[in-house]
Amino acid sequence: NAGVMQNPRHLVRRRGQEARLRCSPMKGHSHVYWYRQLPEEGLKFMVYLQKENIIDESGMPKERFSAEFPKEGPSILRIQQVVRGDSAAYFCASSPGQGPSGANVLTFGAGSRLTVL
Amino acid sequence: AQSVAQPEDQVNVAEGNPLTVKCTYSVSGNPYLFWYVQYPNRGLQFLLKYITGDNLVKGSYGFEAEFNKSQTSFHLKKPSALVSDSALYFCAVSRNAGKSTFGDGTTLTVKP
Numbered sequence: 001n002a003g004v005m006q007n008p009r010h011l012v013r014r015r016g017q018e019a020r021l022r023c024s025p026m027k028g029h030s031h032v033y034w035y036r037q038l039p040e041e042g043l044k045f046m047v048y049l050q051k052e053n054i055i056d057e058s059g060m061p062k063e064r065f066s067a068e069f070p071k072e073g074p075s076i077l078r079i080q081q082v083v084r085g086d087s088a089a090y091f092c093a094s095s096p097g098q099g100p101s102g103a104n105v106l107t108f109g110a111g112s113r114l115t116v117l
Numbered sequence: 118a119q120s121v122a123q124p125e126d127q128v129n130v131a132e133g134n135p136l137t138v139k140c141t142y143s144v145s146g147n148p149y150l151f152w153y154v155q156y157p158n159r160g161l162q163f164l165l166k167y168i169t170g171d172n173l174v175k176g177s178y179g180f181e182a183e184f185n186k187s188q189t190s191f192h193l194k195k196p197s198a199l200v201s202d203s204a205l206y207f208c209a210v211s212r213n214a215g216k217s218t219f220g221d222g223t224t225l226t227v228k229p
Contacts, residue, residue, distance in 0.1 A: 108160030
């Protein structure tokens with residue numbers, strides 16, 4: 001059971017380039033969440049997806065950021081035209097969905113650390 | 118809207134002493150409350166959760182947390198701290214199957 005797999009673990013981009021971060025959820029999990037952790041700050045929710053659907057994108061910046069979770073393959077967080085302020089650790093988490101208790105315990109990946117030069 | 122406050126950026130305790138990491142929350146309706154721990158350069162790991170029932174919840178590594186509805190608090194506790202408990206701790210709240218909202222984290226340092 002490989003857990004939540006994120007890649008790349010480290011990504012360096014120059015301003016204006018595109019960053020693509022991938023997340024494969026834990027086996028059996030159909031819900032994916034993306035969070036951003038800025039230096040010296042906590043985790044900020046970005047987006048919540050199920051297969052082929054965006055459920056909640058209230059934390060996504062209005063421009064340059066997009067996310068998808070296709071029927072086949074990993075979830076992708078895409079950042080276009082990166083700026084230095086995008087430098088952060090991006091964490092993906094997955095859950096099996098609403099269990100009997102209705103609560104989602106999240107299993108996190110190790111994160112992808114984006115550095116924008 | 119839902120939110121979590123962790124009023125202490127840092128908690129320092131001596132090994133063997135009890136520890137408390139504080140958390141208060143705000144959410145409409147019944148909350149689902151969680152504690153996670155993060156070690157350097159790692160993702161978060163689940164420690165324990167409160168859904169319903171007994172206000173004292175026991176979790177991994179000897180940690181426990183007490184849900185107090187009147188004070189809207191969910192403080193993390195451990196009777197005897199270990200140096201290996203030193204890490205960043207996050208409290209989180211959610212409702213139903215939606216997103217979890219995290220606090221800003223508390224760095225716990227346990228000194229030998």
